[in-house]
Amino acid sequence: MKETYPFKLKSLPYDYDALEPFIDKETMHYHHDKHHLAYVNNLNKALENYPELHDKTLIWLLQNLENLPEAIQTAVRNNGGGVLNHNLFFDGMTPASSKAPVGRLAEAINRDFGSFENFKETFKKAALGRFGSGWAWLVSDENGNLKIVSTANQDVPMNLRVNPILEIDVWEHAYYLKYQNRRAEYIDNWFNVIDWNKAEELYNNPIV
Numbered sequence: 560m561k562e563t564y565p566f567k568l569k570s571l572p573y574d575y576d577a578l579e580p581f582i583d584k585e586t587m588h589y590h591h592d593k594h595h596l597a598y599v600n601n602l603n604k605a606l607e608n609y610p611e612l613h614d615k616t617l618i619w620l621l622q623n624l625e626n627l628p629e630a631i632q633t634a635v636r637n638n639g640g641g642v643l644n645h646n647l648f649f650d651g652m653t654p655a656s657s658k659a660p661v662g663r664l665a666e667a668i669n670r671d672f673g674s675f676e677n678f679k680e681t682f683k684k685a686a687l688g689r690f691g692s693g694w695a696w697l698v699s700d701e702n703g704n705l706k707i708v709s710t711a712n713q714d715v716p717m718n719l720r721v722n723p724i725l726e727i728d729v730w731e732h733a734y735y736l737k738y739q740n741r742r743a744e745y746i747d748n749w750f751n752v753i754d755w756n757k758a759e760e761l762y763n764n765p766i767v
């Protein structure tokens with residue numbers, strides 16, 4: 560998260576077919592090698608002529624959008640958000656999912672949502688309810704309280720005044736090849752590949 564300009568495309572922490580049958584290999588290639596790469600390239604292009612921003616981290620840029628030069632605010636919001644969101648999304652999945660939350664995060668989910676089942680239901684509702692393209696998130700505030708939110712397009716939750724723990728991409732590019740218009744089925748399958756260890760790490764060590 561300390562990375563600065565020029566930003567680089569992060570490699571996947573697993574093989575392209577590792578999340579089969581839940582997320583297919585072809586989708587992973589398009590999603591990572593084309594869509595994610597485009598966000599990285601367009602973010603770098605936006606920042607190219609602003610050397611005063613070249614020592615800023617991505618999180619700083621996204622937390623300070625309104626202070627950026629007006630000419631690049633939208634490009635950084637869309638492409639910088641795209642880079643951060645996809646880094647978190649791809650890193651937040653694993654072929655070796657524990658299938659249920661672990662450790663302190665598991666306790667917090669039970670505390671704030673009543674049960675893991677309730678959490679899943681509420682999270683799925685947020686992901687299904689996002690009209691058009693966007694994301695659903697599990698985030699924590701500075702007191703460690705959990706909340707589920709959704710964002711449009713490549714927006715980050717609340718200008719990153721909250722800490723992202725877990726997120727699902729509900730842009731059609733994330734699921735259309737395998738699931739076509741069946742977003743609910745995609746969400747149900749995604750629950751099988753969540754990296755709960757990674758999620759707990761983000762809960763215990765907030766990135767913002």
Ligand SMILES: [Fe+2]
Pocket residue numbers: 590594645728730732733
């Ligand atoms: Fe995506």
